[in-house]
Amino acid sequence: xxxxxxxxxxxxxxxxxxxxxxxxxxxxxxxxxxxxxxxxxxxxxxxxxxxxxxxxxxxxxxxxxxxxxxxxxxxxxxxxxxxxxxxxxxxxxxxxxxxxxxxxxxxxxxxxxxxxxxxxxxxxxxxxxxxxxxxxxxxxxxxxxxxxxxxxxxxxxxxxxxxxxxxx
Numbered sequence: 001x002x003x004x005x006x007x008x009x010x011x012x013x014x015x016x017x018x019x020x021x022x023x024x025x026x027x028x029x030x031x032x033x034x035x036x037x038x039x040x041x042x043x044x045x046x047x048x049x050x051x052x053x054x055x056x057x058x059x060x061x062x063x064x065x066x067x068x069x070x071x072x073x074x075x076x077x078x079x080x081x082x083x084x085x086x087x088x089x090x091x092x093x094x095x096x097x098x099x100x101x102x103x104x105x106x107x108x109x110x111x112x113x114x115x116x117x118x119x120x121x122x123x124x125x126x127x128x129x130x131x132x133x134x135x136x137x138x139x140x141x142x143x144x145x146x147x148x149x150x151x152x153x154x155x156x157x158x159x160x161x162x163x164x165x166x167x168x
C-alpha cells in the first residue's frame with residue numbers, strides 16, 4: 001500500500017447490490033456488506049435485542065453440571081456394585097482360609113455342604129458332616145458351630161444358608 005492509498009478512499013470494488021462503502025464518524029469503511037452481520041446497519045433496520053451472553057453461559061454451565069452429576073451418580077452406582085462384589089470375594093477368601101486350616105478325616109466333594117465348627121475341647125477348627133440339628137442324640141457339647149460351607153469347583157469355599165444358597 002502506497003502513501004496515496006492512505007489519503008484517498010477506495011472505491012467499492014465488490015460492486016454487489018448489497019455491498020457499499022460507508023462513512024462512520026468521518027472514517028470510510030470500505031466494502032461494507034449488510035448481509036454479513038445479524039445487526040442493523042442503518043437507521044431503517046430492524047429492531048433487535050442483544051443476546052444475553054451471561055444468561056446463556058449460566059444455562060450451559062447448569063446443563064453441563066446436570067449431565068456430569070448424572071454420569072457421576074451412574075459411576076457411583078457401579079462402584080457400589082463392585083464394592084459389594086469385592087466384599088463377597090473377601091468373605092469367600094476368609095471362609096476358604098478357615099476351611100483349609102480346619103481338620104477333617106473324610107473325603108470332601110465339590111458341591112457338597114459341610115459345617116465349620118470350633119472344637120472347644122481340643123481347641124481347633126474342624127470340618128463336619130453334621131449340623132447342630134442333624135445329630136440323633138444331640139450335637140457334641142464341645143462343638144461351636146461357625147457356619148455352613150460349600151466347596152466350589154474352583155477349590156474355594158463359600159458360606160451358605162440352610163437351603164444351600166449363598167450368604168452375602
